[in-house]
Amino acid sequence: MSTSLAGRPPTGRAALGPSVVFAVLAALLATLFVATPAARAADGQITGLAGKCVDVAAANSANGTAVQLYDCNGTNAQRWSNPGDGTLRALGKCLDVVDRGTADGAAVQLWDCAGSANQQWVVTAAHDIVNPAANKCLDVRDNSSANATRLQIWSCTGGANQKWNAPASGGGGTNPSGFVVSEAQFNQMFPGRNGFYTYSGLVAALSSYPGFANSGSDTVKRQEAAAFLANVSHETGGLVYVVEQNTANYPHYCDWGRPYGCPAGQAAYYGRGPIQLSWNFNYKAAGDALGIDLLGNPWRVEQDAAVAWRTGLWYWNTQSGPGTMTPHNAMVNQAGFGQTIRSINGSLECDGRNPAQVQSRVSKYQQFTAILGVGAGGNLYC
Template sequence: MKFIKNIAVCVFALLGAQQAFAYNCSGTAQYSDGSSYSNGAIVKNNNSAYQCTVGGWCSVGGPYAPGDGWAWSNAWNSLGACNGTGGGNSSSSSSSSVSSSSSSSNNNGSNNGSCPQWSSSAVYYTGDVVVYGGSYYIAEHDNPGYDPTISTWFWDPTSSCPGGNGGGSSSSTPSGNGFSAIVSEAQFNQMFPNRNTFYTYAGLVNAAATFPAFSTRGNLTTQKREAAAALANFSHETSGLYYINEIAQGTYCSGTATACGVCAAGKKYYGRGPIQLSWNYNYCTAGQALGLDLWSNPDQVAQNPTTAWRTALWFWMTQSGAGYRPAHDSMVNGNGFGETIRTINGSLECNGGNPGQVQSRINTYLDFTQILGTTPGNNLDC
């Protein structure tokens, strides 16, 4: 009971603090759920003003709707209650990036985007938007296909489909098929502004074509989350796609025979490529899977961009590593980003092994989901 009382005191204190200041809402645009907002945009909602701090999440709406959604404070700062001078529905604000096409969307389908019809057999994740009974609903929490009208804990009505405006903070809308339809080259460049020129977008797209399930399974939210998760981990392993080869270039020969032999004469199996593929047995197994002799010539991974990306995706899609399942499966089946970290580095980072490294990966993942205009989901830590 003492704990509950303390919560109540904090809530009343926060409410009182919000009433202590006001904002002149004159000329401030009315917030429109699911419309596009950039960092710094100021809107009014429920007679209070808010400023966007995370453009990707501000544009999702639903759980991030200012003052309404349960996670709104992660995307917006409260500027205070409108002081009465601008409480109307004016849409003329230089600080808001709402487009006319987005702000005019409604439940009649004018912004249908790519939101699917609800299905009882589908698994939905926080932030997913579906069409049900001719109206839009956004998932407030992950659920195994519950009816959108069953509970506001799992679903809430929303005014539009976020997929209709392209999403993300990049001005480039992805086009093409497979991975290139999820991450555009402009978004890739935004994620890796200081990358080594070896790591080309074309090489990644070509490599992804050899793993057609990569970032194409589940709904659009799931696809974007997987792309963000993979690229965030690759970024962490290479300091933003800067390093091609591991700095400490040890031999990494286990001394145990593999299907290819023990270790090729004079060859070292130190980390190379986006996932920093290491050890003789991994080079053997990856090479066999990819149809390349990586065991006798591991340097191929550092010489051909597509090969480098393919080794990273081979591990991501097929190897359980130090975890319980391949990272791809964790993202598609809703186990969360934290489990991809476990697959890559296991107890070296997870379960308190190195919380700083884990948080670094999480921070990058959050940045990348913002760029792609999606939500991160649950279970970020391991």
Template sequence: MMGLKKLFSAAMMFSAMAMGFVAQDAAAACRGNWAEGTAYSVGDGVSYNGGKYTALQAHTACVGCGWNPAATPSLWKTGGDCSGGTTPPPTEPPPSTGGKGIAAFLSESQFNQMFPGRNGFYSYSALVAAANTFSGFATQGSTDNQKREVAAFLANVAHETGNLVYIEEIAKSTMCDTSWGPPGCGCAAGKQYYGRGPIQLSWNGNYCAAGNALGVDLKNDPDRVARDATIAWRTGFWFWMTQTGAGSMTAHNAMANGVGFGETIRTINGALECGGRNPAQVQSRINNYTRFCQILGVSVGSNTGC
């Protein structure tokens, strides 16, 4: 569980999906096929990948973010009477050995092989869409290190969520502590900040910091992490890419620079698991990592333990 109290770096100033919200005075219309870079008004209808969707919020579709209607339930609802052309864009980038990012190394069939009993909330399309908002993930270092980063992220996620079964922590509590976290980050009345999402985001300070970085109000609406799959995945990537936890570097830097999987364990929960504190938990993470590396066709590399 990611319950460590941390100071937060200035690197968290990641904008809200580069989506510029626009005025909601344009008339609703059938807009044909959904397209990146297009401004949409509330009620606009689009076609995407054979389905029909209606806009819930006025916004401009971010270019290169992967935030299509199927992946963003906060912006689009299914249904409508808008018919588009016959060549809609693909649901997610097709995996290929020459591409960039997570979809270049992990196909949906491999994802399903890793998590055959997963909760449907944790979809492949939401995973890819979220990863695409962090351009450094699985794009830096050697190709082997990029594959290992995908395996390492998913291995830790598997451990935290019971192989993507649990969206919320079983033993719920308020987890409010105003002595740390971003300035002005208190606890909203009636809200609890127990673990949610793939890395089980915990404590009000982490919800505030992640929300500030992602451009969403998670202080007043922590439950959004359990409602919106892409936001849930993005909180996981936010921690992975920007936080050092109990370690000395981010989990991303550990994998991109070949330091080894063990350092990601130290970052995520080292204070409770590393240094012989809980070898069974460490081994569980290592077992996941080893299996996922085999599926992705890469060796585990060095320094798997902590």
């Protein structure tokens, strides 16, 4: 890899007086009628603070129209759809962050759907609506429940002004691939990815390691998928780079001390693919495990998306690198995300060597677990 190695109830029956009975009944009724985001949404409404709705100002479909909080009224200005492509739509247009902003306080508006990162939203199981590009939550400005309060994005705090009830991401239904990450979620994770890194290529590669993201509870499965993809994102700049960018390093990855040498050439074993596989011995080991001659033809990793993904899964599931366990075992046995970092690049990043790089990986993992609707777990750092 480039830049990395590779309560029981009481039994008493004391009689309850009339005032106590009345209080109990009142409390029960209150629980039935308190408006909460999870109980109020209907007919495409997105409900939030004070039981009010996400609303397009004056039901105006013009580009740039403010999106605000308003009393729910059942009009088309409050009917939102989640078609499964990562967008939230009303009046035929998309919920959009103004000027592609990513800073706290960037307002949201209605705009023509363009497929851009500032129009991508993830509805999480925790009732957040997250813009992955900014890694921020849809938020009611100043925590105000007054009608016409503008909506914005803000760092996710878990506050009531960031909690919403909305259609689940992905348009509902099951994921036909069987993978815990849907194609819509994959696209939300990597809005600017290189076309080489296809979802179909990843799904095709899963058969090589059927235990990957398929072991333990549903939460553990999603956490492992998020952990793998977060590390992959870090290694490739968000699935942008297929090959190592520093060509000056290319001749350095041939260890002539190996009996098989470097038949593809001195400079042929540079970093490639989602985990940036490098060195002749890693190409040899990965190829042997996968039944592919990667020692003789390392270029297959940059030419075939399924092969590229298989090399990433090979390392994740079988190699400990500078760590003490494989990344797969780290997640399945709940050792924590930090141990995956140690196994991938611990000798250069862990134990205080490069905290900024560690934080980058952790932040991406937290973003991806939010997309998949699970908690990140503990032991995030190495």
